[in-house]
Amino acid sequence: xxxxxxxxxxxxxxxxxxxxxxxxxxxxxxxAPQIARLAKPGQFVLLATAELGNEGREPFLxxxxxxxxIGESRGMIRIIYRLKGRGTYLLSQLQLxxxxxxxxxxxxxxDIDGDIHQALLVGGGRGQASxxxxxxxxxHRGVTVDMLMGAVSADGLLCSDEFAxxxxxxxxxEDGSKGESGRVSKLLPELPAYDIIYTAGPPEMMRAVCDWAxxxxxxxxxxxxxxxxxxxxxxxxxxxxxxGGEQKYVRVCSCGPVFDSSEVKF
Numbered sequence: 001x002x003x004x005x006x007x008x009x010x011x012x013x014x015x016x017x018x019x020x021x022x023x024x025x026x027x028x029x030x031x032a033p034q035i036a037r038l039a040k041p042g043q044f045v046l047l048a049t050a051e052l053g054n055e056g057r058e059p060f061l062x063x064x065x066x067x068x069x070i071g072e073s074r075g076m077i078r079i080i081y082r083l084k085g086r087g088t089y090l091l092s093q094l095q096l097x098x099x100x101x102x103x104x105x106x107x108x109x110x111d112i113d114g115d116i117h118q119a120l121l122v123g124g125g126r127g128q129a130s131x132x133x134x135x136x137x138x139x140h141r142g143v144t145v146d147m148l149m150g151a152v153s154a155d156g157l158l159c160s161d162e163f164a165x166x167x168x169x170x171x172x173x174e175d176g177s178k179g180e181s182g183r184v185s186k187l188l189p190e191l192p193a194y195d196i197i198y199t200a201g202p203p204e205m206m207r208a209v210c211d212w213a214x215x216x217x218x219x220x221x222x223x224x225x226x227x228x229x230x231x232x233x234x235x236x237x238x239x240x241x242x243x244g245g246e247q248k249y250v251r252v253c254s255c256g257p258v259f260d261s262s263e264v265k266f
Contacts, residue, residue: 006039007081008103008104008105008106008232009032009034009035009038009102009103009104009105010099010101010102010103011032011034011035011101011102011232012099012101012102013030013031013032013094013095013100013102014030014031014032014097015028015029015031015095015097015098015099015100016030016031016096017078017096018092018094018095018096020092021080021084021157021158022154022156023151023153023156024082024083024084024263025080025081025082025083025156025158026034026080026081026082026083026088026091026092027068027078027079027080028078028079028080028081028091028094029069029076029077029078030074030077030078030079030102031075031076031089032076032102033046033075033076035075035077035105036070036071036072036074036075036077037072037159038074039070039072039077039104039105039133040070040105040106040109040110040133041066041067041109041110041112041130041133041134041137041258042066042107042108042109042110042130042133042134042137042223042246042258043067043104043106043107043108043109044064044065044066044104044105044106044107044130045064045065045067045068045077045079045102045103045104045105045106046062046065046102046103046104046106046231047062047063047064047065047066047079047091047100047101047102047103048062048100048101048102048230049062049063049086049087049090051100051101052090052091052094052100053191056216061228061229062101062103062228062231063087063221064106064231064253065079065080065090065122065129066079066080066126066128066129066130066131066223066257067079067104067105067129067133068080068129068130068132068201069077069132069133070157075175076097076216079085079129079145080126080128080129080158080159082126083179083253086252089147092136092165096210101165101236103231104233105255106231106254107252107253107254107256107257107258108254108255108256108258109134109154109258110113110134110198110215110221110223110258111196111221111258111260112134112137112138112141112162115133115195116172117143117144117193117195118143118144118146118193118194118195119138119143119145119146119148119195119196119197119198120146120147120148120194120195120196120197120198121135121143121145121147121148121190121197121198121199122147122148122149122184122185122188122197122198122199122201122205122209123144123147123148123150123184123199123200123201124149124150124151124184124201124205125151125201125202126201126225127199127200127202127205127206127223127225128149128157128158128159128163128200128201129158129159130223130257131147131162131163131198131200131223132158132159132162134166134198135147135166136162136166136230138166138167139165139166139167139211140224141146142251144167145166145167145168146167146168146170146194147163147166147168147169147170148166148169148170148171148184148187148188148236149163149169149170149172149184150171150172150173150174150179150183150184150185150187150201150205151172151174151222152173152174152175152180153173153174153175153177154173154178156173157171157173157178157179161167164179170187172184172186172187173246176212176247181187181191182245183205183208184201184205185205185208185209185212188208188209192216192217192218194218195218195219196210196218196220196221197213197218197219197220197221198220198221198223199220199221199222199223200223202223203266204265206222206242207266209222210261211259214261219260219261220260221258221259221260221261222258222259222260222261222264222266223256223257223258224240224252224256224258224259224264224266225252225257226238226240226252226253226257228253229253231253232253232254233251233253233254233255236249236251238251238252238253239251239252240252240256240259240264240265240266241264241265241266242263242264242265243262243263243265244263245263250252250263250264254258256264
């Protein structure tokens with residue numbers, strides 16, 4: 001079963017860190033104990049940016065961000081965002097002790113129950129953020145964790161040191177600036193011995209991972225990204241095509257963002 005919570009919170013979160021990483025990415029740390037207490041790997045939050053602007057009217061919609069760190073004992077969460085557009089520009093201007101309106105945790109996270117001894121995580125781009133809490137939780141449970149992380153260039157590899165603390169990590173960059181040269185999908189082993197595969201990142205990368213997982217008969221989960229309006233399944237603007245069943249489409253925000261690869265087309 002998926003990790004999920006119906007006990008979402010609306011709160012004012014206090015900024016306790018907002019630093020640039022590389023490649024235009026930033027790490028925003030927020031004191032939000034109500035959300036940190038409930039959040040599970042793979043869930044996300046909606047963050048209001050309109051109030052941060054001078055006129056306070058746009059961007060009108062809240063922005064969804066994967067939770068990249070859950071510090072329940074410290075009452076904090078972290079999101080990683082890339083500077084692109086007005087909403088993320090406003091986030092980059094947040095200073096310590098400022099507050100921001102936050103809703104979460106939302107959605108269904110990674111399924112980590114069951115008999116899992118060895119797991120493979122494959123991430124790229126912003127998808128790496130969703131996989132980091134998962135890697136931490138699996139390692140904490142004693143699962144052997146192998147991780148393949150890729151990006152176009154070295155400055156797109158996020159939190160490599162933190163991933164390396166959780167298990168065996170291999171990196172790939174398309175320009176060869178760090179790790180293996182080429183796409184991360186080329187690192188997939190021919191004869192895997194995994195109980196489950198988790199992947200998050202660009203659709204082309206996830207499709208390659210899912211196709212490979214199907215060939216080697218290993219269950220695979222994917223985390224989808226989508227533009228969202230409400231974040232709770234009411235507006236239906238984040239629909240993804242279903243592979244079968246009674247529903248032709250599923251809502252990424254409320255049914256996901258994590259799905260079994262057999263459930264959705266993307």
